[in-house]
Amino acid sequence: MSHETETSRKKVTTQTFLRMKKNGQKIAMLTAYDAVTASVMDESGIHSILVGDSLGMVVLGYETTLQVTMDDMLHHCKAVARGAKYPLLIGDLPFLSYQVSIEDAVRNSGRLLQEGGMHAVKLEGGRERADTIKAIVAAGIPVMGHLGLTPQSVNKFGGFGVQANTAAAALRLLEDARILEEAGCFGIVLESIPARLAAEVSRRLVIPTIGIGAGAGCDGQVLVTPDMLGLFSKFTPKFVKKYANQNKDMKSAFSDYLTEVQNGTFPGTEHTYEMTDPEWEETLRIIQ
Secondary structure (H helix, E strand, C coil), rough: CCCCCCCCCCCCHHHHHHHHHHHHEEEEEEEECCHHHHHHHHHHHEEEEEEEECCCHHHHCCCCCCCCCHHHHHHHHHHHHHHCCCEEEEEEECCCCCCCCCHHHHHHHHHHHCCCCCCCCECCCCCHHHHHHHHHHCCCEEEEEEEECCCCHHHHHHCCCCCCCCCCHHHHHHHHHHHHHCCCCCCEEEEEHHHHHHHHHHHCCCCCCEEEEECCCCCCEECCCCHCCCCCCCCCCCCCCCCCCCCHHHHHHHHHHHCCCHHCCCCCCCCCCCCCHHHHHHHHHHHH
8 A cells, every 4th residue: 555645645755755865764765677567566555666687587488688679768758757657767778778979878778768758767876877867867868876795796706695794895985976966966775775875875975775685774675576575486696585475475476276177167257257057059950
């Protein structure tokens, strides 16, 4: 059930994010990739939906996010936009959609808003993305940054482990966060970094931080929805809390369905359409 009545709810915007941080209110964000899930999140009062390139792993079956294309992102962004009315919708810029040139970055960011129905975009990287972020923001497109574990750089990191856990790396991340803020980001995702560092970054920035595996000191939290629902079972990161066990429930439902189809108990009469006896008798007379 939503924490607000339908009549009192207002559309969440990037300015809402800034106000929430200023007022000490935590931001709740989740990922979604389809209209039905987005609609349920909307009804539940979730503040923001990220259409993450995580869809490559939890929806499309890829080993990493690197295979996700702009066409993939646009397809799923459109679906989410059809399902959600109130949350701030943020679309991930996929691998190579913004790294090659600033012109590509601005054009693809615009497509996520114009074609995909998003309100903002998210991209990965620190100081090396500052000029790109400035150009996207200058085009009137809100940008969320992403520091720490940046999955599109998984091959450079050599895996999905914790990041910025040395003094030198922590200092660089803090500097990157300031650079992203100055470049115009309205918020920054902090992924898989020590909790004390994330809290310090959050304290030093005016813009909100959204943590995933970054402790409770961030200004908000995000989880990959198939992870937190217990649906994606390939692996579970340490930072995921499972709020449901849909994998188990679905297996049970599919197994029951298989059994009932095979033994003939489904469909029952309550699931079956009929015609009147006179009409059926007339049908038999005609076909004979």
